[in-house]
Amino acid sequence: MTTRPLLIANARLVDPHSGTDTRGAVLVKDGMIADLGPNVQSAPEGADTIDAKGKVLAPGLVDMRAFLGEPGAEHRESIATGSQAAAAGGVTTVVSMPDTNPAVDDPAIVDYLLRRARDTAVVNIHPAAAVTKGLRGEEMAEIGLLKEAGAVYFTDGTRTIANARVLLRALTYARDFDALIVHHTEDPDLAGNGVMNAGEFASRLGLSGRPIEAETVVLERDARLVRLTKGRYHAAAITNRDSLDIASRAKNDGLPFTCSTTINHLSFNEGDIGDYRTFFKVTPPLRSEDDRIALVEAVKNGLIDVIVSDHNPQDAEQKRQPFAEASDGALGIETMLAAGLRLVHSGDLSLPALLRAMSTRPAELLGLPGGKLQKGAPADLILFDPDEPFVLDPATLHSKSKNTPFDEARLQGRVLRTVVAGRTVYEYA
Amino acid sequence: MTATTRPKHFPHRHLLGIDGLSAFDLQVLLDMADEAVELNRQVQKRRDTLSGRTQINLFFENSTRTQSSFEIAGKRLGADVINMAVASSSIKKGETLLDTAATLNAMHPDLIVVRHHAAGAVHLLARKVDCSVINAGDGAHEHPTQALLDALTIRRNKGRIEGLIVAICGDVLHSRVARSNIILLQQLGARVRVIGPSTLLPRGIDRFGVEVFRDMRAGLKDADIVMMLRLQLERMNGSFVPSVREYFHFFGLDAEKLSWAKPDALVMHPGPMNRGVEIDSEVADGAQSLIREQVEMGVAVRMAVLEALAQNLPNNGGRE
Numbered sequence: 001m002t003t004r005p006l007l008i009a010n011a012r013l014v015d016p017h018s019g020t021d022t023r024g025a026v027l028v029k030d031g032m033i034a035d036l037g038p039n040v041q042s043a044p045e046g047a048d049t050i051d052a053k054g055k056v057l058a059p060g061l062v063d064m065r066a067f068l069g070e071p072g073a074e075h076r077e078s079i080a081t082g083s084q085a086a087a088a089g090g091v092t093t094v095v096s097m098p099d100t101n102p103a104v105d106d107p108a109i110v111d112y113l114l115r116r117a118r119d120t121a122v123v124n125i126h127p128a129a130a131v132t133k134g135l136r137g138e139e140m141a142e143i144g145l146l147k148e149a150g151a152v153y154f155t156d157g158t159r160t161i162a163n164a165r166v167l168l169r170a171l172t173y174a175r176d177f178d179a180l181i182v183h184h185t186e187d188p189d190l191a192g193n194g195v196m197n198a199g200e201f202a203s204r205l206g207l208s209g210r211p212i213e214a215e216t217v218v219l220e221r222d223a224r225l226v227r228l229t230k231g232r233y234h235a236a237a238i239t240n241r242d243s244l245d246i247a248s249r250a251k252n253d254g255l256p257f258t259c260s261t262t263i264n265h266l267s268f269n270e271g272d273i274g275d276y277r278t279f280f281k282v283t284p285p286l287r288s289e290d291d292r293i294a295l296v297e298a299v300k301n302g303l304i305d306v307i308v309s310d311h312n313p314q315d316a317e318q319k320r321q322p323f324a325e326a327s328d329g330a331l332g333i334e335t336m337l338a339a340g341l342r343l344v345h346s347g348d349l350s351l352p353a354l355l356r357a358m359s360t361r362p363a364e365l366l367g368l369p370g371g372k373l374q375k376g377a378p379a380d381l382i383l384f385d386p387d388e389p390f391v392l393d394p395a396t397l398h399s400k401s402k403n404t405p406f407d408e409a410r411l412q413g414r415v416l417r418t419v420v421a422g423r424t425v426y427e428y429a
Numbered sequence: 430m431t432a433t434t435r436p437k438h439f440p441h442r443h444l445l446g447i448d449g450l451s452a453f454d455l456q457v458l459l460d461m462a463d464e465a466v467e468l469n470r471q472v473q474k475r476r477d478t479l480s481g482r483t484q485i486n487l488f489f490e491n492s493t494r495t496q497s498s499f500e501i502a503g504k505r506l507g508a509d510v511i512n513m514a515v516a517s518s519s520i521k522k523g524e525t526l527l528d529t530a531a532t533l534n535a536m537h538p539d540l541i542v543v544r545h546h547a548a549g550a551v552h553l554l555a556r557k558v559d560c561s562v563i564n565a566g567d568g569a570h571e572h573p574t575q576a577l578l579d580a581l582t583i584r585r586n587k588g589r590i591e592g593l594i595v596a597i598c599g600d601v602l603h604s605r606v607a608r609s610n611i612i613l614l615q616q617l618g619a620r621v622r623v624i625g626p627s628t629l630l631p632r633g634i635d636r637f638g639v640e641v642f643r644d645m646r647a648g649l650k651d652a653d654i655v656m657m658l659r660l661q662l663e664r665m666n667g668s669f670v671p672s673v674r675e676y677f678h679f680f681g682l683d684a685e686k687l688s689w690a691k692p693d694a695l696v697m698h699p700g701p702m703n704r705g706v707e708i709d710s711e712v713a714d715g716a717q718s719l720i721r722e723q724v725e726m727g728v729a730v731r732m733a734v735l736e737a738l739a740q741n742l743p744n745n746g747g748r749e
Contacts, residue, residue: 132667139667142675169669172627176643229627 003422005029006045008383011052015059017372018357027058028379031421034383036048036373052383055416058355059371060092060123060380062362064182064260065236065308067262068094068125069400070116071109072101075312077400079113083121085398087426090415091309092380093124093363093370098238099157101142105130105141107149114150114415120250122381123379124153131170131181135160140170142207144177145419152366155182155236158283158328160218162188164225171231174398180365182234182260183222185243186284190214195324197270205276206323210285212240219243223250226257236245236297238304239284241294247304258365259303262297262310263336266343268405278370279405280320281321282310288365297356305365307357309333309398313401331404339406341386341413352375388414435460443555443562444572447612455580455617461728461733469505469729471533479508482539485668486512487529488565491543494700495565497541502731505665506739507721508540512568519577519659526550530557539742540735543567562737569603575699576609578730580617582723586695591618594647596641596690598624599658599680599707602631602669606699607658611637625647625680629660645679645686652690657682657708658696665706675707687717695719736740 009025013036024038027047041219043049051327063086069077081095086094096113098104104113117125130141131150143154154174161183174181191214196202198209218252219235223246224235238247250257269289273280280286298304312329319326320391334340340358343349363371370380389412392400418426439457441450468474484503488496496512503510513533516535524532526545530553533541537707540561543551548568555562566572584590595614597661601607602624614621615638635641641647649655660676670676677683682696696708696718704710 053572133671142673144679162647169628171668176627260548371459 002250003031003324005034005038005044005047006379006419007049008052008057008424009041009049010054010383011057011383011407012054013037013373014056014351014355015373017059017374018417019352020334021055021352026381028353028381028419028422029355029381032373033224033373033377033379035364035375038168048385051052051384055383055385056061056351057361057373057381059373060418060420061090061337061358062093062366062371063091063309063311063333063336064095064362064366065262066311067099067329068095068096069313070100070113070311072412076291076315077118078124079396080120080363080377081400082311082313083117083123083125083335084426086123086239087309087418088398088415089314089320090337090384091123091333092382092418092419092420093126093368094333094367095152096125096127098128098130098155100158102330103130103135104128105135107142107145108130110146110149110151123420126150126368128153128182130154131156131161132166135159137166140173142171143174143179145314147177147179150163153182153234155179155185158184160184160186160188164221167222168224168225171225171229171233173233176308178232179230180234182236184236185215185218185222186210187214187218190217191305195281196273197287199270199288201270202275205273211285212242215239215284216242216246218250219246223257226250226255227253228367230256232256233258237265237308237310238295238298240287240291240365240377244298244303249407250304258305260308261299261304262304262308263332263339264310264330265292266295266299266307267339272405273323276323277331278321278323279403279407281323281326281328282327282330296343299350300353304357305353305361307336309336313399314403319403329403331397331401334399335392335404335411336346337415338386338411338413342411344386345412381419382410382415384413384415385419386413388412390414434578437461437737437740438533439740442613442738444573444738445552445562445564446554447573447576447609447616448571452616455577457615458560458577458700458730458733458737459581459584460531461736462577462729463585465729465732466726469725474505475507476505477504477507482742483507483537484508484542485533485538486510486539486542487515487544487620488513488516488610488663489543490551490566492566495544495727497729498727499565500730506528506732506735508735519694526554527557528583529651530554534560539540540738560740563734563738566605568605568609569608570605571609572605573609574727574731574734576613577615578698578723578726578735579656579697580613581693581730582697582719584739585674585726586688587653590614593619594622595619595652595654595656596622596624597656597658598645598648598667598682599687600629600660600664601634601658602629603661603664604658604664610656611639622652624712626670646689649686649689652694655682655687655690655694655696658700659699660703661708676694677706681705681707684711684715689710697723702723715734
């Protein structure tokens with residue numbers, strides 16, 4: 001699709017890739033960044049010009065983990081609504097999870113998703129595919145053919161591959177294809193029927209707990225398998241201090257080991273569950289405040305590579321249940337930037353550090369060209385006011401589901417415009 | 430030394446593997462096999478080299494092809510050949526391998542041909558009997574007569590083995606054929622490559638003196654010989670590789686992948702083939718295929734081995 005050239009002038013250019021924060025303009029042509037910097041002034045003939053009024057212009061966010069509902073759960077979310085929520089949240093690239101019905105374990109389903117994305121999505125959608133057939137954790141899926149079809153990485157979504165031999169083979173096999181395996185690390189037996197973090201809060205609420213060891217035991221095992229295979233591995237959600245120690249050791253040893261945490265685990269702790277609020281029921285569960293502080297610090301120093309939205313739309317029927325019976329999952333894609341900016345406003349993170357974890361690093365890990373303000377990079381851009389305060393009204397969210405833990409929360413930071421391949425796909429009215 | 434001048438001396442009591450044989454030993458066996466090929470193409474195929482000798486084929490794993498090849502080889506040399514049907518014998522009824530060895534030994538055989546599913550089982554048996562033992566395949570360890578017949582096939586078609594690039598492709602992990610071939614071909618001066626997904630390559634394969642490839646096209650480039658391995662059905666549904674179609678897509682030998690090898694490259698397979706899994710019919714039956722010829726060479730090589738070992742048997746009666 002050809003669009004007219006676009007000049008976004010008078011902006012604060014924040015590029016987490018180069019670490020720069022300067023005034024200037026960006027000129028977009030043919031979907032790419034044609035030029036940028038303080039010396040880019042005048043728009044070419046026929047170009048659209050936007051006055052950024054000094055607001056932040058940054059590379060669009062790249063969200064490595066979102067559940068988009070297709071195929072099989074279109075009543076909760078669709079690629080169309082999920083991508084609109086993404087655009088409104090400043091996310092220009094989304095990786096869709098394979099825990100669908102049917103699961104994304106066949107190249108034909110990857111192909112289907114890419115066609116649906118082409119026809120209905122306003123942002124870039126990259127499907128992740130299953131590591132094992134039917135996400136059952138038993139037999140390896142067709143990693144080679146799925147990658148050729150366009151799968152951007154491999155994960156069993158919220159399922160953990162309990163059988164170490166299966167993961168060992170998958171890491172070994174995936175390495176031949178330079179495929180990235182992303183693993184949700186929670187031992188199903190140790191997690192048992194726990195519904196929140198194990199500890200005093202769970203005990204007082206009378207809920208059964210999931211210990212952090214459910215996470216660390218699997219993560220430690222995985223680190224050893226990565227050491228053996230040298231297969232590219234990414235921990236889907238690190239949620240506590242002990243897990244950070246494991247990640248730190250693996251990284252210091254030079255293993256191809258990277259990790260994410262979720263915006264929920266950076267924003268909340270187990271105490272937020274308070275009065276059995278099911279919108280705070282996520283997997284892995286929210287941990288202690290001490291863990292949350294450690295996670296923020298790890299984002300700051302780069303030990304945690306990526307912040308994901310872990311966007312998981314659930315309908316009211318699944319959430320209006322007693323806590324133990326409610327589904328896991330929270331919306332996140334539309335609020336992740338504002339939630340992340342809380343950490344910037346509190347002085348815990350710099351803006352480039354936040355954007356690095358939400359844009360540059362995920363793009364690098366996925367081998368995508370975005371995540372930077374650079375000549376020749378795709379013009380996937382966001383313009384946002386980091387300071388504008390608002391109270392989140394769930395009715396304004398673009399998702400089909402409304403299970404946001406930020407319901408009525410005071411947030412600061414408004415996405416004003418989202419541009420994908422040079423085309424404006426969202427504009428705050 | 431040319432084939433005609435090389436003395437037919439083979440200083441070993443057993444043939445348990447290729448490992449331990451010198452280049453000279455191997456050439457002797459191949460020379461003798463060359464002669465057997467000529468004999469096998471006559472109307473009168475019988476010799477009496479093994480006349481009066483008893484050869485027992487003891488196959489703990491079913492193998493129509495190898496067993497009948499050894500049976501024909503023994504009979505053509507005049508031996509009395511007995512096939513022990515393990516499946517319907519006391520061995521299946523719980524007798525240990527060593528008891529079986531003692532029982533057989535009491536029958537005074539001269540040669541025992543053994544195939545066993547466990548690596549090292551043939552070596553164990555060889556220590557307990559007084560006759561010569563030939564390994565017809567032990568687990569994922571060695572299959573020396575297969576490697577010899579492959580070498581004979583290559584030598585007759587290419588005139589040499591030294592300097593050739595031989596690519597061994599597929600399930601190296603579980604393959605005794607691959608292990609024996611890697612040792613033999615390197616001993617005779619070939620450059621050996623192995624190609625397969627990492628899940629089907631044994632750990633430490635890079636220390637076997639071979640070049641390791643995970644991509645067929647890169648591995649086949651400039652190859653003189655393309656040696657395909659059989660992939661067992663139970664290994665291709667998600668355990669070692671995800672599926673037949675994925676395996677064939679990346680590692681199945683079809684005309685396009687074969688075109689990366691030298692134009693005069695030749696294709697081999699130890700059989701039985703899984704058409705459409707590791708090899709496409711167009712290639713298996715094509716002009717570059719040596720697969721049929723390998724079977725013919727199998728009988729000749731086994732005759733050579735039987736004959737070479739018989740020379741060293743006690744009471745040889747002054748035969749040279």
